Amino acid sequence: MYTIKSLAENDRNFRRFQDKLIDGKTITIPDFMFKEFLNIVKKNRIFLGDGFFYRILESEVIEDDIPIPFSLSSKKDDIILEAKSGMPEPLTQNEDVYLYGTAIYIPSVEQCERLSPYLKIFSATTKVSFAKSDENKILTQLIPSVQKVSNDLILSKEIRDKVVIGPVNFSFYFDKDKDISLLFKVSYEGHEFNYFDEYKDKVIYRDSNKEYEVFGVLKSLGFEEINGRMYFLRDDEDAFKFFKYEIEKLQKYGEVFYSERFKGIKDIKKSDFKGEVRKGKYNYFEFEFQIGDISEEETAKILRSFRDNLKYYKLGNGEFLDLEEASLKEALILMDNLLIEEELSKNLIQVPVNKGAYLEDYLEEKGLRYIQSCEEITEVKNRLKSIKDKSFQLPHGLQAKLREYQKDGYNWFRTLDFLGFGGILGDEMGLGKTLQTITLLLSKPNSKTLIIAPTSLIYNWKNEFKKFAPSMKIAISNGNKEERIELIKNYKEYDVIITTYNLLRRDLELYDMEFDYCILDEAQNIKNQSSLSAKSVKEIKARNRFALTGTPIENSLMELWSIFDFVMPGYLYNEKKFVTRYYRRLEEGPEILEELNRLVKPFILRRYKKSVIKELPDKIEKHLFVPLSDEQKVVYETYADYVKDLIQKKVEDSEFTKSKIEILAYITKLRQICLDPSVTMENYLGTSGKIDALIEILEQSIEEGHKILVFSQFTSVLKNIGKILKEKQFLYSYLDGTVSSANRMKMVDEFNMGPNSIFLISLKAGGTGLNLTSADIVIHFDPWWNPAVEDQATDRAHRIGQENIVEVIKLISSGTIEEKIIELQDSKRELISKVLGDDLSVGSFINTLNENEILDLFN
Structure with a gap:
């Protein structure tokens, strides 16, 4: 009764037909409901009867594949397949429930499908014979087929000696002539052969699923079969990606072999970089270098590819260079940052003296010890690194007591000036940029200086000079046109001329002389490199230039470039190269800004009030x-x-x-x-x-x-x-x-x-x-x-x-x-x-x- 209730509760078809199915103590189970019925009662004792002659069997329900033992043997002209314990008996027309021995089996759908033809073959017998005339073909097809029905297959010794059944192994043999080719081999118990061929010496039971899986991987990588070999039929970019990322993936499937002619990615080590830095002519160092056995011509092409943001370069011998590989990338960054000209010539770069410290620092930081430096470049670096240790004498006549950080600023000015470099004093507002600048100019008697400032600040400059350096002769070019012409004409009578950005634009043709110094105050006024103010100040001829600004960068990195284009023209390259090298690559990662910081750091002095608070009064x-x-x-x-x-x-x-x-x-x-x-x-x-x-x-x-x-x-x-x-x-x-x-x-x-x-x-x-x-x-x-x-x-x-x-x-x-x-x-x-x-x-x-x-x- 429990069973009837359970069936009624769990099967809506039973509920629909239960009046017709129940007759007294007898329940008629329709064929289509028998499997579900067994699932309900499988934990109970089940007795099977057979018609009028009851074979009373106590049975259990097993929800699993049927373990059918088979044997395969050879006798004279036949191959005999035997079902050792007979075949299971289907209990439903759908052949989804079987009686085997005393147990009722509910096998998987896959076994049911594969078992169906064998039930027909063994319907009246337990043995089936096959003619030996095509023994290899029969064994090759029969063994895998039987093993899909049952894992219990016993081979006779005679057949076992002819058949190879074992795990598959793969081997990949790469070669290169004009194209990349691959010989794809499979191996069973030491018997290796081409994937596309049949093995004739033995009957091999091939793991077709695994073989096809690996074959599919090769096709997805770009290989196609032609006459028994596989060829890579894609372009160089895909070939590079294959060498860099994919070829290693094949190692999880099998062994990878390369011929002598096969060229993949050239391995570049730091020891492959050889070079020397020496003192050159004028204000330049000469940086000569060699990258392994790569020719000068190809080195120039490699650098061009790197500048174009390509990820690889294909050498003449077919090898690829990975332009993102750390050691090579470090060298290319250095070359690109040092090279002023558009093209590299003869593995020799003329390095401006102002980039000497950057070069020395880079070689040291990246561990490029195979490149030899020189004493002169080390001296430049040491001077810039030890500004606080330098102590230039304060000028006579200075009517101010400098704080320590202001003395550091003065020493920074003097050091850069001694080396012939310009710079940006970027102290926070209120820390005395004007005083530090006046101290520099007072220390340079007989020098001629042009200061360009916003209109609102020109008289402040004059008053600061009057307060801190009263001995200096100061003139403001701020009168009418005739007065300005007369003043500029007599510029040698003054130590300093102060004018505004607006007036400089109007009077630019009057400033055809060369000053010792040109100073920009509130230099963010030239942050727009296309503005008339920026273009005008960059026309001024001066032995050295400095910029003062509390905000070297307000909104864009291009503002910094514009100011540097004034203080040291060309140091951050031309506008096009700066945009390509830095501005457009900011999202690539922090290393872009780190590289730029390494370049500009010696030439920007920026202090905040909080960093010098101990030296400052409360107000x-x-x-x-x-x-x-x-x-x-x-x-x-x-x-x-x-x-x-x-x-x-x-x-x-x-x-x-x-x-x-x-x-x-x-x-x-x-x-x-x-x-x-x-x-x-x-x-x-x-x-x-x-x-x-x-x-x-x-x-x-x-x-x-x-x-x-x-x-x-x-x-x-x-x-x-x-x-x-x-x-x-x-x-x-x-x-x-x-x-x-x-x-x-x-x-x-x-x-x-x-x-x-x-x-x-x-x-x-x-x-x-x-x-x-x-x-x-x-x-x-x-x-x-x-x-x-x-x-x-x-x-x-x-x-x-x-x-x-x-x-x-x-x-x-x-x-x-x-x-x-x-x-x-x-x-x-x-x-x-x-x-x-x-x-x-x-x-x-x-x-x-x-x-x-x-x-x-x-x-």
């Missing part, structure tokens, strides 16, 4: 003198002359003392013109030199990861700055007196913790009570009469909790009332601090000035 202060824009200058001078005449008249009319409030209004308007004339003139369409300078500083500071506070007394100016920042998509915060106390604290927290990099702050509203220690740069957009008020504002960042050096920049419009305010701050600082205190008002300050001091404000 670095500097004045940045900025010229007015051309339109701004006209407005300023016109209004200054007008006010000066009014005040002069009041002095003459003895009305000066009672007019100080009116005078203060004039001064305030003049100060606003210095910042942004548009806040006093509705229709002003010109630019502001100070705002332009501010934006440059902000862009560079953000690029370097800084946060900046910008203070101004005038909220109208701050709002105009905010509009520009918004247009440039800078994230900034803004605070003036209209912000409530609660919102002030919220804005402070958001700035300290959030993404905004700039905080515009009204001096009056934010000068006290704020903790903005996330900022490390403070910019005073306009000078205040009382320096103590500026100091209080600075202390929003420079206070307890600040972990970084704070840089304080005071922007001052050169040649204006702002410059006079700075002078008055210095002259009256003691009076302000000791007598009037920190609460000095503007009116109080004006009251400290006499008539002449006020009139002088407008000069």
